[in-house]
Amino acid sequence: MGTTNWELLWPKIWTALLQTLQMVTIAMVLASIFGVLLGLVLYSTRPGHILANKFVFALLNGVINVIRPIPFIIFIVAIGPLTRAVIGTTIGTNAAIFALTIVASLSIARIVENNLVAVDPGAIEAGRAMGARPLRILFTIVVPEGLGALILGLTYMMVALIDATAVAGLVGGGGLGDLAMVYGYQRFDSTVMLVIIVFLIILVQLAQYGGNALSRKILRRG
Amino acid sequence: MASKSNVLDQPVQPLNDAAGRDEMIRFENVSKIFDSRGERVQALKDVNLSVARGDIFGVVGYSGAGKSTLLRTINGLEIPSTGKVLVDGADIGALNGKQLSAARQNIGMIFQQFNLLLSRNIFQNIAYPLRLAGVSKAETKKRVYELLDFVGLGDKAKAYPEQLSGGQKQRVGIARALANRPAVLICDEATSALDPQTTGEVLDLLKKVNREYGITILLITHEMDVIRKICNKVAVMEGGTVVEHGGVYEVFSDPQAPVTSRFVSSVLDHRPGTEAIEHIRKTHRGQLVQIEVKDEGSSDPFLSRIARKRNVDFNIVYGGVNELQSRVFGSLTVELLGSGPDIELALDDLAQVAEIRKAG
Numbered sequence: 185m186g187t188t189n190w191e192l193l194w195p196k197i198w199t200a201l202l203q204t205l206q207m208v209t210i211a212m213v214l215a216s217i218f219g220v221l222l223g224l225v226l227y228s229t230r231p232g233h234i235l236a237n238k239f240v241f242a243l244l245n246g247v248i249n250v251i252r253p254i255p256f257i258i259f260i261v262a263i264g265p266l267t268r269a270v271i272g273t274t275i276g277t278n279a280a281i282f283a284l285t286i287v288a289s290l291s292i293a294r295i296v297e298n299n300l301v302a303v304d305p306g307a308i309e310a311g312r313a314m315g316a317r318p319l320r321i322l323f324t325i326v327v328p329e330g331l332g333a334l335i336l337g338l339t340y341m342m343v344a345l346i347d348a349t350a351v352a353g354l355v356g357g358g359g360l361g362d363l364a365m366v367y368g369y370q371r372f373d374s375t376v377m378l379v380i381i382v383f384l385i386i387l388v389q390l391a392q393y394g395g396n397a398l399s400r401k402i403l404r405r406g
Numbered sequence: 407m408a409s410k411s412n413v414l415d416q417p418v419q420p421l422n423d424a425a426g427r428d429e430m431i432r433f434e435n436v437s438k439i440f441d442s443r444g445e446r447v448q449a450l451k452d453v454n455l456s457v458a459r460g461d462i463f464g465v466v467g468y469s470g471a472g473k474s475t476l477l478r479t480i481n482g483l484e485i486p487s488t489g490k491v492l493v494d495g496a497d498i499g500a501l502n503g504k505q506l507s508a509a510r511q512n513i514g515m516i517f518q519q520f521n522l523l524l525s526r527n528i529f530q531n532i533a534y535p536l537r538l539a540g541v542s543k544a545e546t547k548k549r550v551y552e553l554l555d556f557v558g559l560g561d562k563a564k565a566y567p568e569q570l571s572g573g574q575k576q577r578v579g580i581a582r583a584l585a586n587r588p589a590v591l592i593c594d595e596a597t598s599a600l601d602p603q604t605t606g607e608v609l610d611l612l613k614k615v616n617r618e619y620g621i622t623i624l625l626i627t628h629e630m631d632v633i634r635k636i637c638n639k640v641a642v643m644e645g646g647t648v649v650e651h652g653g654v655y656e657v658f659s660d661p662q663a664p665v666t667s668r669f670v671s672s673v674l675d676h677r678p679g680t681e682a683i684e685h686i687r688k689t690h691r692g693q694l695v696q697i698e699v700k701d702e703g704s705s706d707p708f709l710s711r712i713a714r715k716r717n718v719d720f721n722i723v724y725g726g727v728n729e730l731q732s733r734v735f736g737s738l739t740v741e742l743l744g745s746g747p748d749i750e751l752a753l754d755d756l757a758q759v760a761e762i763r764k765a766g
């Protein structure tokens with residue numbers, strides 16, 4: 185305590201920051217792709233929607249409902265066997281990214297579904313009345329009309345991901361959260377912890393700011 | 407000659423020749439039952455109607471009468487449970503997805519809440535149906551500006567819907583509905599969200615659409631004033647059925663069903679109700695008589711003629727005369743003053759030239 189060796193620490197913080205960014209970015213990109221696809225399927229297979237399909241909807245809906253409430257710290261360990269099968273190992277940054285991607289995909293799927301369901305039915309009806317076919321309505325009306333709110337939802341997801349990476353240390357994924365645990369919690373070095381917390385706050389703020397700006401640009405309101 | 411009919415009428419006669427060539431929309435025994443979670447609602451019961459090419463046909467009724475459901479069967483947003491709807495000769499219920507899509511491009515629709523796409527600017531909103539129809543970029547641009555000029559929004563191409571007033575949004579809605587030069591325009595309470603002034607402007611625009619492009623318009627409303635202002639034909643709905651239909655002049659001047667009378671008196675209050683009669687009675691003790699004023703095309707000054715001849719006096723105590731479809735009609739309630747026998751003779755004379763009814 186008090187005798188923090190910053191010369192030794194800065195490179196560690198730097199490495200951890202890069203690891204966090206790497207995990208968040210890769211997981212976010214992958215999860216956005218899978219999540220948006222799943223969300224579109226979830227939305228369009230809902231009862232009464234364009235590709236209404238009880239079986240597909242119930243399956244997806246069920247999987248999401250089962251997995252989402254599991255705390256990430258338990259989930260990342262619990263899917264170990266699957267991680268090994270896909271990534272080849274249960275430890276390291278890639279293993280952490282795998283778990284993060286799965287959880288984020290399911291969350292994003294739900295966010296996408298919720299935002300698309302909220303799109304004004306009047307806009308969809310206008311599309312039908314103009315002669316647009318279902319898929320066309322989905323991609324040229326439902327998605328664009330829901331996009332502004334969707335970006336806000338994705339921003340929220342990004343912040344949640346930064347949060348979740350803190351647990352990645354558990355499987356040797358590294359990152360800022362891991363470093364904070366090692367120095368702040370195990371070695372009682374509150375200065376280091378404080379520095380890391382400041383970094384995390386800045387990261388979250390940047391994500392939030394970027395998301396808000398993008399969403400405003402898309403909503404073109406105000 | 408406008409046909410006028412009541413409840414349980416016979417199948418509708420095509421307004422023109424046997425092939426129905428001048429018929430634009432035809433409802434044949436259309437019924438619709440909604441079945442949501444065990445609750446059955448019969449929204450339409452055996453509706454028969456015929457809308458001629460070039461009509462501005464109004465459907466009026468109270469909330470829940472089935473107006474929207476009826477309107478939505480025209481472009482297949484609702485499919486009748488039984489019966490069929492023919493638009494420009496095509497049986498809408500029998501079309502497959504692709505054909506229905508094409509048919510819808512021939513049927514413009516505008517909405518009470520406008521239903522514009524908020525993520526697109528005005529240009530893009532109006533261009534949307536053109537892109538659907540596969541119109542080229544250059545042609546689209548030309549057409550959109552043409553339409554913007556037509557609806558009087560030439561300077562709003564780059565604006566977003568949220569920056570427009572309700573009346574302007576509905577103008578965009580109209581431009582969008584006209585983009586593919588449809589034969590029919592259907593309007594679901596298109597002016598119900600607008601103030602009276604703006605309502606008038608939008609109705610004028612609809613009239614212009616009908617006049618300049620010859621587009622057949624079918625609109626639904628719960629405001630009789632809308633019917634009075636622009637329609638030439640009207641149908642009155644109640645409980646999923648059409649209780650009365652015919653020319654606007656005929657229906658307004660001689661309503662048959664009670665619900666029609668209520669609607670007519672909501673805009674034209676020519677006949678005194680019992681309260682008004684009681685009030686009139688306080689000062690006027692003579693014989694009260696209601697004289698229906700119809701457009702007879704004659705210039706007989708019958709009131710003063712009969713007054714002189716029978717030596718009676720007329721005192722107008724209530725009434726009004728309106729112009730509708732370029733014809734006048736109304737009702738005057740007059741008090742007859744004179745001797746008993748003279749009044750009887752005057753009443754006989756009046757009955758010769760006008761429809762009269764003793765009042766009070």
Ligand SMILES: Nc1ncnc2c1ncn2[C@@H]1O[C@H](COP(=O)(O)OP(=O)(O)OP(=O)(O)O)[C@@H](O)[C@H]1O
Nearest residue numbers: 440442447449468469470471472473474475476628
């Ligand atoms: N999709 C639906 N599912 C179940 N019932 C419906 C549906 N659409 C309409 N109805 C019912 O059918 C009846 C007629 O409704 P409709 O919307 O056609 O009336 P309306 O005359 O347009 O009324 P308003 O003036 O309030 O718009 C109502 O009882 C309504 O509740």
Ligand SMILES: [Mg+2]
Nearest residue numbers: 473474475595
């Ligand atoms: Mg309605």
